[in-house]
Amino acid sequence: MKLYDYVLSGNCYKIRLLLDFLEIAHEKQAVDFFPGLEHKSDAFLRINPLGQIPVLEDDGAHIRDAQAILVYLASRYDPDNTWWPVNDPAQLGRVAQWLAFADSITSTASAARLHDVLGYDLDVEQARAGAHRLFRILDDHLANQELQGFDWIAGPNATVADIACFPYTALAGDGGIDLFYYPAIQRWIRRFVHLPHFKLMPGINIFA
Template identity: 60%
Template structure:
């Protein structure tokens, strides 16, 4: 069984819980006191991940760090449908990799603002908020043009991929860092679609989808 070293309020840990719920993967968690305990910098945790970062998984002795890398691993190993990380489609894999890197940018901006406001981390708040808005504008435009072409998801497929899971959490949690989504209607519609994926689970600050609108 997979063990997830987890912090309940971490968006990066949440994206793994979300994908494992969608895929029906059994797992257990080991809570790590990220704040205020800073347990991710403790000796025992640094033996798991010398970078001192969450999340980490242990899949029957195979230890892996980095949220995006773990998404790739989970989808490759456990997705029987082959749709979340379609290994037989090089173009789609390239697009997914592109958005996984984009998700890291969201983490370094939107998540940083949230850490600043909620956990008193020393970031240049105006810089990280401006960086998040720049990425949100890029994403909103991409999603809007996709909608005009009949595409609901980040990549050119008729189904979601791990790219959507990777980008979703810290966009949904952005307002906890003072970053409004009000000016990004395509992002808001996409977030609603993600919430309607079968197996979707919530976390603190991420709520279920509202009632579906009548056609």
């Protein structure tokens, strides 16, 4: 198994997290995303015509898109079906809807981070405003989950929904987005980093 990876990519980090949580042996193929733009090279476009990372190579197949890779790995390599709860349709539906929510976090909080860290030319104030709107929703949801006795986004256990939403939420400070006003998110981040086999990436803000 090979992961086409960029160490500062939150989407690649999602895959590294699940690979570590499931203790799956794999190799990492570094992609010079910035400044080399290797993901736009002819060689990489033959692997992923969309020119995006991450890409997972497994048994000769190439799976692209971070959320799709999470589902693939959890479906194939988690014998307990906890990360992708196929035996509980109601919880599975909740997980799926938060995967879509994670894409919105990527298009806002991640965009602001790309502007501030890598100098991307985009409307950063619009990206930040969009991220704050999403974080208010997520914070309210997590607080309500806690009132019901649940620590995690989709129920009593961590799932790929938590993995999908975690990186660009925890990295929000890199894009000038302060999580101070989102106490439930801060508590969730503290819980997440204490999951077995968790590994940190640069820029993650751990709240005391």
